[in-house]
Amino acid sequence: xxxxxxxxxxxxxxxxxxxxxxxxxxxxxxxxxxxxxxxxxxxxxxxxxxxxxxxxxxxxxxxxxxxxxxxxxxxxxxxxxxxxxxxxxxxxxxxxxxxxxxxxxxxxxxxxxxxxxxxxxxxxxxxxxxxxxxxxxxxxxxxxxxxxxxxxxxxxxxxxxxxxxxxxxxxxxxxxxxxxxxxxxxxxxxxxxxxxxxxxxxxxxxxxxxxxxxxxxxxxxxxxxxxxxxxxxxxxxxxxxxxxxxxxxxxxx
Numbered sequence: 001x002x003x004x005x006x007x008x009x010x011x012x013x014x015x016x017x018x019x020x021x022x023x024x025x026x027x028x029x030x031x032x033x034x035x036x037x038x039x040x041x042x043x044x045x046x047x048x049x050x051x052x053x054x055x056x057x058x059x060x061x062x063x064x065x066x067x068x069x070x071x072x073x074x075x076x077x078x079x080x081x082x083x084x085x086x087x088x089x090x091x092x093x094x095x096x097x098x099x100x101x102x103x104x105x106x107x108x109x110x111x112x113x114x115x116x117x118x119x120x121x122x123x124x125x126x127x128x129x130x131x132x133x134x135x136x137x138x139x140x141x142x143x144x145x146x147x148x149x150x151x152x153x154x155x156x157x158x159x160x161x162x163x164x165x166x167x168x169x170x171x172x173x174x175x176x177x178x179x180x181x182x183x184x185x186x187x188x189x190x191x192x193x194x195x196x197x198x199x200x201x202x203x204x205x206x207x208x209x210x211x212x213x214x215x216x217x218x219x220x221x222x223x224x225x226x227x228x229x230x231x232x233x234x235x236x237x238x239x240x241x242x243x244x245x246x247x248x249x250x251x252x253x
Contacts, residue, residue: 003039003040009040010039010040010041010042011040011041011042013041013045014045014248014252015045015046015047015248015251015252016036016039016041016045016046016047016248017047017048017049017054017244017247017248017251018032018035018036018046018047018048018049019048019049019050019051019052019053019054019240019243019244020032020048020050020051021050021051023048023049023050023051024050024089029048032048033046033048036048045252047247047248047251049247050076050086051240052066052068052074052075052076052086052205053066053076053078053084053243053247054240054241054243054244054247055068055203055205055237055240055243056076056078056201056203056243057242057243057244057246057247057250058203058237058238058239058240058241058242058243058246059201059203059234059235059237059243060201060202060203060234061201062078062079062080062082062201063077063078063079063080063192063194063197063199063200063201064077064078064200064201064202064203064232064234065077065078065185065188065189065192065194065200065201065202065203066202066203066204066205066237067181067182067184067185067202067203067204067205067218068089068205068206069098069099069100069177069181069204069205069206069207069208069209069214069218070099070100070153070205070206070207070208071092071096071099071100071101071149071150071153072088072089072091072092072095072096072099072100072101073088073089073095073096073097073098073099073102073180073181073184073206074086074087074088074089074096074184075087075088075184075185075187075188076188077188077189077191077192077194078192079192079193079194080197083192085188085191085192086188087184087185087187087188087191088184092105092149092152092153093149097177097180097181097183097184098176098177098178098179098180098181098182098183098184098208099153099177099181099206099208100153100154100156100157100206100207100208101149101152101153101156102177102180103153103155103156103159103160103173103174103177103208104152104153104154104155104156104159105152106173106176107124107128107155107156107159107170107173108128108144108147108152108155110122111124111125111128111140111144112141112144114137115137115138115140115141115144116141122169122170123162123167123169124158124159124162124167124169124170125137127158127162128140128155128158131158132144156207156208157207159173159174160174160208160210160211160213160214163211163213163214164211164212164213171213174211174213174214174217175213175214175217177208177214178208178213178214178215178217178218178221179217179218179221181208181214181218182217182218182221182222182225183221183225185202185218185222186222186225186226189225189226194226194230195226195227195228195230197230198230199230199232200226200230200231200232201232201234202222202231202232202233202234203234203235203237204218204233204234204235204236204237205236205237205240209236210236219233
């Protein structure tokens with residue numbers, strides 16, 4: 001309908017890039033390719049990928065990688081020769097280390113231990129009690145037991161905020177999350193033999209990178225693990241759509 005509204009035929013389209021978070025397997029790719037083909041655009045002018053590729057190209061150029069740390073966490077790398085590698089992002093419950101989901105799970109698990117009488121009290125617990133409006137810690141247990149993963153991950157923000165004020169308990173959680181995120185990113189670095197490259201772009205995306213403490217800890221850990229000083233940190237993604245445009249121009253000149 002968009003094509004008709006601007007009087008353009010599918011055959012006039014130079015190329016289309018589709019990036020979605022759900023493109024994780026050949027079956028996912030085939031599913032979204034079928035959707036794209038329904039537009040009438042020829043298959044040789046369609047490129048389907050995970051949205052982390054768009055995030056990378058919005059700030060970086062190969063060789064390099066994009067590390068995402070939001071509700072979940074994952075890293076995608078692209079070599080100068082076009083090879084790709086991925087680590088992480090295999091679900092909040094068994095993967096996504098160093099993400100908002102991981103931070104939220106870590107603090108809420110400790111909070112529940114305290115509510116049940118066998119955990120040490122931390123300042124962040126009182127902040128969370130007030131935030132959730134449960135009245136007291138006994139009632140809070142029932143509130144937390146009904147949380148979705150999105151609600152669990154949202155608990156990361158007050159943890160990040162308190163860490164920035166110097167709270168030691170929250171600071172330790174944030175630094176551990178950054179270390180785990182760096183390990184995910186570095187695994188992609190190794191898989192693509194980036195130690196052989198003179199320069200490697202590192203693009204960051206996701207809410208946890210808005211924390212200076214998290215970003216600084218992540219950067220320090222990545223630099224310590226890199227085989228040589230070849231990392232170029234390109235900053236945080238602002239608009240993945242810009243990466244789609246850049247990738248489209250690259251693939252369909």
